Amino acid sequence: MRPPGFSNFFLLASSLLFAGLSAVPQSFSPSLRSWPGAACRLSRAESERRCRAPGQPPGAALCHGRGRCDCGVCICHVTEPGMFFGPLCECHEWVCETYDGSTCAGHGKCNCGKCKCDQGWYGDACQYPTNCDLTKKKSNQMCKNSQDVICSNAGTCHCGRCKCDNSDGSGLVYGKFCECDDRECIDDETEEICGGTCVCGECSCHDVDPTGDWGDIHGDTCECDERDCRAAYDRYSDDFCSGHGQCNCGRCDCKAGWHGKKCEHPQSCMLSAEESIRRCQGSSDLPCSGRGKCECGQCTCYPPGDHRVYGKTCECDDRRCEDLDGVVCGGHGTCSCGRCVCERGWFGKLCQHPRKCNMTEEQSKNLCESADGILCSGKGSCHCGKCICSTEEWYISGEFCDCDDRDCDKHDGLICTGNGICSCGNCECWDGWNGNACEIWLGSEYP
Numbered sequence: 001m002r003p004p005g006f007s008n009f010f011l012l013a014s015s016l017l018f019a020g021l022s023a024v025p026q027s028f029s030p031s032l033r034s035w036p037g038a039a040c041r042l043s044r045a046e047s048e049r050r051c052r053a054p055g056q057p058p059g060a061a062l063c064h065g066r067g068r069c070d071c072g073v074c075i076c077h078v079t080e081p082g083m084f085f086g087p088l089c090e091c092h093e094w095v096c097e098t099y100d101g102s103t104c105a106g107h108g109k110c111n112c113g114k115c116k117c118d119q120g121w122y123g124d125a126c127q128y129p130t131n132c133d134l135t136k137k138k139s140n141q142m143c144k145n146s147q148d149v150i151c152s153n154a155g156t157c158h159c160g161r162c163k164c165d166n167s168d169g170s171g172l173v174y175g176k177f178c179e180c181d182d183r184e185c186i187d188d189e190t191e192e193i194c195g196g197t198c199v200c201g202e203c204s205c206h207d208v209d210p211t212g213d214w215g216d217i218h219g220d221t222c223e224c225d226e227r228d229c230r231a232a233y234d235r236y237s238d239d240f241c242s243g244h245g246q247c248n249c250g251r252c253d254c255k256a257g258w259h260g261k262k263c264e265h266p267q268s269c270m271l272s273a274e275e276s277i278r279r280c281q282g283s284s285d286l287p288c289s290g291r292g293k294c295e296c297g298q299c300t301c302y303p304p305g306d307h308r309v310y311g312k313t314c315e316c317d318d319r320r321c322e323d324l325d326g327v328v329c330g331g332h333g334t335c336s337c338g339r340c341v342c343e344r345g346w347f348g349k350l351c352q353h354p355r356k357c358n359m360t361e362e363q364s365k366n367l368c369e370s371a372d373g374i375l376c377s378g379k380g381s382c383h384c385g386k387c388i389c390s391t392e393e394w395y396i397s398g399e400f401c402d403c404d405d406r407d408c409d410k411h412d413g414l415i416c417t418g419n420g421i422c423s424c425g426n427c428e429c430w431d432g433w434n435g436n437a438c439e440i441w442l443g444s445e446y447p
Contacts, residue, residue, distance in 0.1 A: 040070075040071035041071075047069060048069055051073070052088075063088055064088055064089050066089040074087065074088050091112035091113055096113060097115055099127035099176070104116075105126045107121040127161050128159060132158075132159035134159055139158075142160030143177065145179055151163075154178040182200075185198035224250055229241050229247035229262065240252070241262055241263040242262050242293075244264075259273070264293075266296060269297075270296075275297065280292075280294035280298070280299050283315070287313075288300075289418075290417075291314040292313075299314050302314075318335045318338055320338040320339075321340050324421060329341075332351040333351035353384065354384060359384055363385065364382055364385045366385075369400075376388075377401045386399075403423075404425060405422040405425070407425035408437075411439040420433060420438035
């Protein structure tokens with residue numbers, strides 16, 4: 001005897017199971033993993049192939065870059081219900097066309113990035129009624145912009161709604177009254193849209209400069225970059241052209257008494273600009289080691305008031321002796337011109353390794369194994385439970401020698417601009433500095 005309601009429960013469970021299986025990719029097989037957490041029975045290449053869009057070559061984005069590939073099945077990133085969906089995370093419902101601020105004009109549903117219009121409506125955004133009950137006069141009146149021009153002379157009026165001229169399929173003319181024409185942003189010579197973002201026919205250069213110094217980049221096509229007027233030391237101040245000239249579209253026009261590409265050389269100086277820079281360079285590739293201002297062959301080290309940067313060519317930077325917590329030489333040494341001199345019994349770049357170890361070799365190796373079970377990722381040796389990365393490859397770092405410091409951002413040719421520590425591909429800036437490459441001086445930390 002089956003308990004009451006068992007048949008109904010069985011039918012409901014079967015329906016839910018069928019619906020669930022039909023929602024996953026056709027390539028999905030419940031047997032690809034024997035149980036949750038078990039090893040995938042597909043090769044990595046086959047798993048990734050199933051997660052790529054058809055026709056995409058190896059190395060192309062998996063799951064359209066909107067999810068992770070788990071044994072040939074895409075697990076979409078979901079921060080809100082329904083944001084990314086589809087077998088390959090190819091659908092994202094908020095990208096459907098809008099009209100007058102409403103998705104699908106309120107006359108349809110967004111289905112995998114395209115509007116599915118209700119009966120009686122059509123158009124990319126379901127904005128046009130199939131049958132119009134307006135007079136032509138009323139329709140044209142509704143299509144006029146603030147200057148009383150029908151569809152801004154860039155489209156035609158359909159039942160009180162503008163249909164913009166985009167016969168080439170570019171979509172560059174848009175807006176409720178076709179008032180936006182992004183063709184205005186196209187450079188006549190390169191035929192490319194401006195270096196920034198085109199917003200309703202005008203170039204917005206905000207996203208060109210990742211440092212956030214948006215005012216530095218301007219021009220009709222974002223062609224002027226005033227950062228070109230900054231000398232290496234100028235990142236410590238708001239001055240351009242060394243404070244001795246005017247920046248005009250990335251070129252310095254110097255005041256009387258000054259010359260040089262960045263107006264950095266006083267004409268009263270008996271040295272030539274080349275000789276002045278040569279004296280300020282010393283053994284470095286940059287004047288004042290990229291940490292100071294060069295005038296007439298003499299360096300003034302920056303940032304102002306920080307006595308950790310010093311030397312004839314600002315070659316000494318004692319900040320390099322500090323770890324991320326600001327501890328100098330691990331508390332087991334002293335700093336001399338940016339290098340740690342370790343106390344007896346300690347060694348390492350920051351005196352972080354004890355010479356005497358109380359661990360067994362097995363205990364030590366267990367602490368040095370990375371997630372894949374390889375000792376120090378195969379790029380270093382293990383000492384007292386800590387990895388010592390190979391010195392032959394200067395860029396290898398990290399707790400398990402699994403990081404590449406070449407991934408850190410550079411500025412003026414210096415990793416983290418010399419104003420921070422490269423930590424596993426990301427710059428950790430010292431106090432008073434900001435930016436992807438620690439190139440922005442906040443100023444408040446120094447007098």
